[in-house]
Amino acid sequence: MSTFPDLVARIRYVLVRTSHPGNIGSAARAIRTMGFQRLELVSPARFPDREADALAAGADEVLATAGIHVGLVDSLAGCNLVLGLSARRRGVKLPEISPREAAAQALAAVARGEQVALVFGNERTGLENDELARCHAMVRIPSVDDFSSLNLAQAVQVMAYELRVRMLGDNAPVAVPVREEVPADAAQMEQFYLHLAQMLEDIDFHKGREPTTIMLRLRKLFQRAQPDARELRVLHGILADAQRMASVSREDDERP
Helix, strand or coil: CCCHHHHHHCEEEEEECCCCHHHHHHHHHHHHHCCCCCEEEECCCCCCCHHHHHHHCCCHHHHHCCEEECCHHHHCCCCCEEEEECCCCCCCCCCEECHHHHHHHHHHHHHCCCCEEEEECECCCECCHHHHCCCCEEECCCCCCCCCCCCHHHHHHHHHHHHHHHHHCCCCCCCCCCCCCCECCHHHHHHHHHHHHHHHHHCCCCCCCCCHHHHHHHHHHHHHHCCEHHHHHHHHHHHHHHHHHHHHHHHHHHCC
């Protein structure tokens, strides 16, 4: 049975392209008050920064141990479940869940030994389509329609609070659906998507059309399926065979 610290250690808060260092400090304070520690920063505009230190209000260790990454994929290394917080419905169609549902899913995953990332976008633009495409579901805080924009740190606090309440609640035990294998992590999935995109090019699947839409749809399909590493190896083998046959076909066509 996992202990409380074990569960907490498997949850990370990822802030993407944060514009204001004060929001980083406030987010660090928000997760620290709920017992969380792990903060990952993707291309922050300014960090380290005095304003971040001041608004962390003592959550110095969270800032000191925060990871800094150039891209989102690096920040998700080892993650099996990725949930993106967004106030806007965008072109990427994902399952939409509430913070409470997200907390239940996240804790069920960490209880199985998986790693979970909660991803928050830029203060002005939120998460872009290519960032949401790397998420398994979109979490929407049920704010009013005519004033739906929360401050970044407030959104972090809401999610951290829901997780904390769920973890402490005697009447809400964490459900642990049994899986034979842990789902592939974000890095393994990204390698698969790169291979899939290359295979589609090799077999001329797009026939000159823009590949972005079909790749977003395929990402959604495989994110929903959550294949494990062994299943990915089978899929890689299928893609490699398709590439080999396409190469043979091209060679036959080029023969006089």
